[in-house]
Each structure stands twice: as C-alpha cells, then as structure tokens.
Amino acid sequence: MIDSILLWLTAILTAPFFSAVILKVKAFFAGKKGPPLLINYYTLIKLLKKGSVYSTSTTVMFQLGPVVSCASALTVLLFLPIAGHSPVFSFNGDVILILYLMGLGRFFTIAAAMDTASPFEGMGAAREAYFPIICEAAMFMILIFFYRMTGELSLSAYFAGTGSFALWQLAGAPLLFIIIAFFIILLTENSRVPVDDPATHLELTMIHEVMVLDHSGPDFALIELGSFCKLFFYAAITTQLMLPFDTGIAGLGLAVFFAGLIIVYMVVGAVESAIARYRMDKVPQFVLISFALAFFATIITLELIT
C-alpha cells in the first residue's frame, strides 16, 4: 500500500517533467535548443506565486472548473497501476468510474468556460464536448476487448503484476491495434497535434487552450497540473501495453516503465513535428479510426476465444 501511494506521488511529481520531453523533442526537430526539461515546474511555481483574477461577470462555477478538473485527474491516477504495481484503489468496475471521473473534470472545465460567456470559449467548449464523445465510443470498444480477454473490469486486472503480459500471450496481434487506437485517443484527449495545437496563439483554432484563456495564477496552475497528470495517465497505460515485462526485480521494472514512458512522450513529440494539424471537420474521422481499430481487434478476439 505504501509503495502504491509513493508511486502515485511520483506520478504526480514527474508528470510535468515528461510533458517537457515533448517540448524538447519538438525543439530538436525544429533545430532549436528548446526550453529546459524542468520548464513546467518553473511555470507551475510562477503561476502559484501569482494571484487569480476573476471577471465580475463570472460565478462560482468559473472558480470550480480548475479545482474539479485537477482533482479528477489526480483521483484517476489513484487507480492507475504503475510499473506492474497495484494501484492505491482498485475494484471491479473501476474503469467505468475512471472514464466518468475524467468526464466530470471535462464537464466542469466546459461549464467554467461557458460561464465566462466569451464567444471564443463557447466555441472551444463545443469542440471539447464533441470530440471526446467519439473517443468515448472507442474507449468502450477497448474496454469490451479487455473484458473479453480477462473477464474483469478493473485496470489492475489488466496491468498489475503479469496482467499485461498475459494479454500479449492471449492476443498479441489485436493488441497492436489496441495500442494504436489508444495512442489516437491519447492525442485527442490531451489536445495534441494533429487534433489540437497546444502551441498556437490563435483563439479561433484552439480547442482546449481557448477554454482556459480566462483562468490565471493558481487556477491556471491547477489546470496545467491536471493536464500533465491526464497525459501521464494515458501515456502510462500505453507504456504498459507496449512493455508488458514483469522482471520480478524491483528496480528494473520501474526503470523499464519510465524508459517506456519517455519513449511514448517522444513519439508524441515526433508526431507533432512530422505532421500538420487536421482540419477541424476532418478530426472526427481521425478519431473514428481508433474506434474502428478497437472494433476490429475485438472481432478478431471473438475468433480466438471460442
């Protein structure tokens, strides 16, 4: 239990570092030095030192948004098995709770954005509400796949201990599809290129960034921390799908896990450097690919099981 809590704290504390890896990789491709790897910590400290500014036309909803979205991201991490270790909490059906905890965070972010009555933030909120709907379909398809494989509905059953290794033995080929599908969901849910552009300054094209334009200081720090943790969650699952090695040696498992994480973050950075962002109305097609892949993977496993 203690080591689970320690791992949970490690996840929260290292999440900002890993997000900076993306910036570093992008800078490498652009031929630049890029910001230091600790940039996100500096930003968080800077933001926490500031005061928050609230528009007189906003209500308490606006102030709740950052708190709830950050809290939901931190709670979700409690259920995440890290490097094969059991998570802090786990029960049958926790995946459903995790999905909707993240939904709760999103709901409050959207509600806070709508609360400002800014036309930009309204547009961002509409986009933010739309794309995850498709993601959710794909997510459930992946869950169906996992359920068919393991007969369980909890993350620890899939990834803790020898869970993910067992998955590879059962259905290695379809699992490749699942990894790609999950990576697409990672890009979409975390506002990465080619779905969204976290680096743009153009409000009209933003999805996630535009919704948090009016937040400042500690509120914005919470939002940033929440999104680092969210990305960590998705990247950790992708890593454990890719590297299902349970060595039995305590330190090695962790080392492999963190090396895998860095690879996932680097791939995100490489994707962001290699392709342009899709046109807004083409994004649903891209996200639907993840659904299609998960769907095929599940169909293939129907054959395997029976």
Added chain:
Amino acid sequence: MKPFLEITNGKKVSRDTIPHLDVDTFCDNALHIVQNGGKVVHFFAYEDLGTTKFLAVLRTDVLLAAGCDAPESYPSLTRTCEPFHLFEREIAEQFGILPQGHPWLKMVRYHENMRQMPDVFNNDYTKDIPGNYEYYQVDGDEIHEVAVGPVHAGVIEPGHFRFNCIGERVLHLEIQLGYQHRGVETLLLKAAAKRLPILAENIAGDTTIGHGLCMAQAVEALASLQVDDGAKIIRTIALELERLANHIGDLGALCMDVAFQVPANYFGRIRGDFLNLSLLLCGNRFGKGLVRPGGVRFSLEDDVRKTLDERIRELKPQVEHVLALIFGASTVRARFEGCGRVSKKDADHLGLVGFAGRASGLAYDARRCFPTEHYPHLTIGENAKSSGDVYDRARVRYDEVLQSIDIIQSLIDKPVDTQTVEGIMPVLPPSSFVVTVNEGWRGEVSHALLTDEAGGILRYKVKDPSFHNWNGLAMALRDTGISDFPLNNKSFNLSYCGFDL
C-alpha cells in the same frame, strides 16, 4: 478627344491636359471602362482653388485618367460596379461627398472630413468610441456572432473582425479597420519636403521599398530627375529582397498556423537571413533609407556584391529544400487545398491585386504590365493559378520566391556602378500630375501626386494593395470553417497600417 486620357506610369503630365468632364460623362465613362475589364487604380477627391474635384485613374492595358468637379452627392458607382466600393466610402469620409444608393456606406477610418462638411455618417468625432455604424447581421436562432479584435492575442496590428457563423461555418465576415489611422495623406501635405521620402517609407513597414519607390519615382518624374542604370538595378534588387523576406516569412507562418512546426521554424530563420541581405545593402533590415528621389543612397560595392552573391547561393538550396518539405507534405496540402476559395469572378469584381489576385486567376503583375526601374529588361513570368484557395496563394508565393532569387542572381553577377544621392528634394513644377505604380510584394502599390500653381503639393494620394484585398479575405471566409480564419488571414497577410494610412 477621348473622355479619358491615356497616361504612362511614372511620366509627368500637365494638369491642364487631364480631361475635365462633367459629372455624368465622367461617371458613365468610368463605369464603361471598369465594366469592360478595367480596374480602379485611384479614385479620389481633392480641393483646388476652393472647388472640390474628382480624379480617377483606371487601368486596362494602359493607365487612363480623367477628372470632374465633385458634386455634393451623386449616384453611387458601386451599385453597378463593385471595384469602386471602398474608394467611394473613402471619398465620402475624406470630403463629405455622398454616393447616393451606396450599398454599404460606412466610414473607412473614422476621422473628420477635410472640408469641415457635415459628416456623411453622423459620427461624433469628439467621442472616444466610434459611433454610428452597423454591422452586417444575420438573423436566426442558430446564428452566433463572434467578434475578434481590435486587440489581438499576438503582437499584431489592430483590426476588428465580425463573424456571423452557423456552428463552425462562417456565413459572413465583416472587417472594420481604421484603428491605425495616422493621417498620412494630410501629413504628406504639411511635412517639410526633406521628410517626404522618410514618411513614404513608413506608410507600411513591410512595404518600405514599395512605397519608397513610388514616392521617389513620382518626384523624379515631376522634377525630371534622371536615375542612372546602376541605381535602377539596386532598387530592383531591394524590391525583390523585400518580396523574398515577406513571402518566406508568410510561408513559414502558414505552416505555423497548421501546426507544421519544422518548416515554420526554418523559414522564420531564413526570413531573417534575407532581411539581413537588405541590411548588407543599406544598413537597414527593411531597406529604410535606401531609395531617395534621384537614385539610391548606397552604392553596391564589389565586395558587398560578392557577399550578397555568396549568401544567396548558400540560401537558395535551403529555401528549395524547405519549400519541398512544405508542398510535399500531404497533411499540409490537406489543410491548404480547397480552403478559402475566391473564384476568379469574385476576385475580378473585388479588383484583387498582387499574389492574391494571381491565385484567383488574374494574371496582372505591375512588374510586367507597367514596368519601372530595371523591370523592362527582365522577363516576369505569369504566375496565375486557377482555384483561388490558400494552396494557390501559397503556390504563387512559391513561384515568386524562386523567381525573385533568379532575378537577384541575374542582377548581381556583373558590377553595378551608380552615383549615390543624398536625397535632397528638388523643386517641383507647377500644375503637374503623376501616377506611379509598382508591384510591391503584396501587389500594386500606387501613389498619385498633384501640384498646385506654385509647385507645392496639392494632393498626395497613397494606395496600398491591401486597400483592394481586404474584401478578398472577407470573401474567402464565406462558407469556410471559422477555425480556418487564421490560415486564410495569413495567406493574404494584408497590411493594417497601409490601409488605415
């Protein structure tokens, strides 16, 4: 006598020879010319000995000019002929002359008129907030309006954009400018003569050479100053360097807008390299202080010429490589193609100029049609494209980047000899008129200069290509996703200060 007089770009004519028609003949003939494929270069009013007069400069294959006494109100030409649209609004604002039945009579830059006449728009200019004007509106439950600016998120110039949208789709975009109005045209009348070239260079910072050339050529034509061949070559090089730096910067920015960061960063750097070539030429990255009436202030010494040649040789393969990277990427083409289409018909109606016009199939290029400086000795290829989308606007720039590099390389391979000038303003002859047209990087830049009986400047009219093209951007946005606005905006990259004057 033909109603409109044929004039030559950059050649002085006596004001007495410009046909002075009656209002109806003037309007009828102007309409006739523009309806038959002509375009408006200038249409403005000026005051001469207590009477207000109109003067129009139109272009077909040649430049045509005629004037008339300005009435207090007259039937709007825009009703039948769209290219007059902004010109009539400008006249109404500057001189309080009402174009009756103008379909969208709004102020252009929010200032009092020059004659102290009652304001056509009923604006109260003592108030801080611009007052009496409506925006184009679309009604309906599902319609939402998005207002952007005049203060923007980036460090850019101010302008107000009003979108009428249904969901993500833009039905109409209205652009309101004027926030940078500095009174350039009145300032040019009042300023000391020696400041004129400096003022011209600062009309729009990114078109320093374009506007500087127009001013210099106008003064040279009036005062019959001869410019030697070496100076003409240096001016041509400077204009092409300006084109290169801007096109390359914009192509990079277009990539940035679609989150394709690698070429964006390379072109950001290469733009700086080309600006530094201007620095090498005259000590200023934007070419300020180079062009002066009578010639140029800096000669092109052999060692500078060699360095220029070496650097361009070094940059050319880099530029070609990044261009290949941009236009070879399918994700970039997916964003550019079919986005923000302006049909040839619409472009023709709006009178688009420059690369935006060429992207829509209007081949007009002042370097080819009304060549000045060294351009008569150069062959400028036609870059006209057909689809008028972001892709073609980028593609025209692609062509022009390579053309400009070739032009510069062909000009610097032999020694250039010129007698530098200090740019002392000559005495201008009385009652004269001149129009100068140059192809700046954005398109047709034109200045018109009228002198009075004593040789003082009676009217100095400035026109930046942005004056024609802002409505092209509004047209491009119709039926386009609102998230593609920044991309379209950058594909035109119009000047706010060049428009606002």
